[in-house]
Amino acid sequence: MIDDDLRRRVAQHRWYHTMELAPGLVTHGWFDLRADVHRYGLPERMDGVRALDVGTWDGFWAFEMERRGAQVVALDLDYERELDWPPRRRPTAYSADPRGAGFALAHEILGSRVERVVRSIYDATPDDLGTFDWVLCGSVLIHLRDQLLALERIASLCRGTFVSAEEYHRGLGLLPLPVSRYQADRDRAVVFWQPSARTWRRMLWSAGFDRVERRARFDMHAGEGERTFTVRHQILHGIKAAAAPGAT
Numbered sequence: 001m002i003d004d005d006l007r008r009r010v011a012q013h014r015w016y017h018t019m020e021l022a023p024g025l026v027t028h029g030w031f032d033l034r035a036d037v038h039r040y041g042l043p044e045r046m047d048g049v050r051a052l053d054v055g056t057w058d059g060f061w062a063f064e065m066e067r068r069g070a071q072v073v074a075l076d077l078d079y080e081r082e083l084d085w086p087p088r089r090r091p092t093a094y095s096a097d098p099r100g101a102g103f104a105l106a107h108e109i110l111g112s113r114v115e116r117v118v119r120s121i122y123d124a125t126p127d128d129l130g131t132f133d134w135v136l137c138g139s140v141l142i143h144l145r146d147q148l149l150a151l152e153r154i155a156s157l158c159r160g161t162f163v164s165a166e167e168y169h170r171g172l173g174l175l176p177l178p179v180s181r182y183q184a185d186r187d188r189a190v191v192f193w194q195p196s197a198r199t200w201r202r203m204l205w206s207a208g209f210d211r212v213e214r215r216a217r218f219d220m221h222a223g224e225g226e227r228t229f230t231v232r233h234q235i236l237h238g239i240k241a242a243a244a245p246g247a248t
């Protein structure tokens with residue numbers, strides 16, 4: 001039963017993800033990924049599967065994997081100031097709202113059992129989190145200063161399939177070399193390095209994924225009204241040679 005207070009809190013919150021939390025109760029998020037879910041190559045059912053969502057924000061992917069039957073851990077940080085920033089742009093103060101506020105509200109309404117862990121992917125290790133059959137990391141690496149360290153951590157946490165969904169630089173794909181564009185001084189969303197599609201594949205391999213398969217490329221649409229934009233995305237699956245049978 002969704003009472004008026006919960007509806008009011010949903011309406012007042014500024015959401016990153018559009019999610020249907022109950023019949024007719026939909027968050028108005030900046031990103032509506034629902035039409036693109038089939039591109040990520042998740043199994044229809046994930047019963048008995050342990051899954052990790054890296055950089056969950058409001059939890060769209062964590063709740064989607066839970067809906068398919070997985071036992072899910074979701075990682076994120078709570079304050080923008082703790083994210084990677086070029087020094088000239090780093091916020092000096094902590095914001096009033098923790099990033100996990102929307103996740104907590106959605107978690108309550110969905111009656112979810114996803115465990116949200118406040119931890120940077122840089123500090124996430126199998127010693128305290130264990131390992132996972134599926135690891136999904138969407139639109140996180142593109143914002144990180146050390147993409148390869150994050151990928152190395154993901155590889156150590158993943159005993160099955162890694163689903164990577166990241167923006168890539170289309171123009172650089174014309175070059176026959178694995179290259180990234182340095183973007184730290186632009187004044188939009190923080191991006192230090194924007195790899196070409198080929199470079200992302202090589203980076204997954206460098207981090208320890210022996211088989212890297214491209215599942216999709218598509219334009220992700222975001223925003224609303226006059227402030228809409230598209231982000232070119234590539235979905236890769238990374239699998240280690242020692243991955244359990246059944247990994248795609």
Ligand SMILES: C[S@@+](CC[C@H](N)C(=O)[O-])C[C@H]1O[C@@H](n2cnc3c(N)ncnc32)[C@H](O)[C@@H]1O
Pocket residue numbers: 031054055056057058060061075076077083084099119120121122137138139140143
């Ligand atoms: C652009 S959002 C993507 C949200 C979601 N993964 C998706 O695919 O829609 C990036 C998320 O990564 C988180 N993030 C950034 N740096 C991180 C880090 N070092 N460790 C864990 N999460 C991080 C941010 O707080 C934010 O929730």
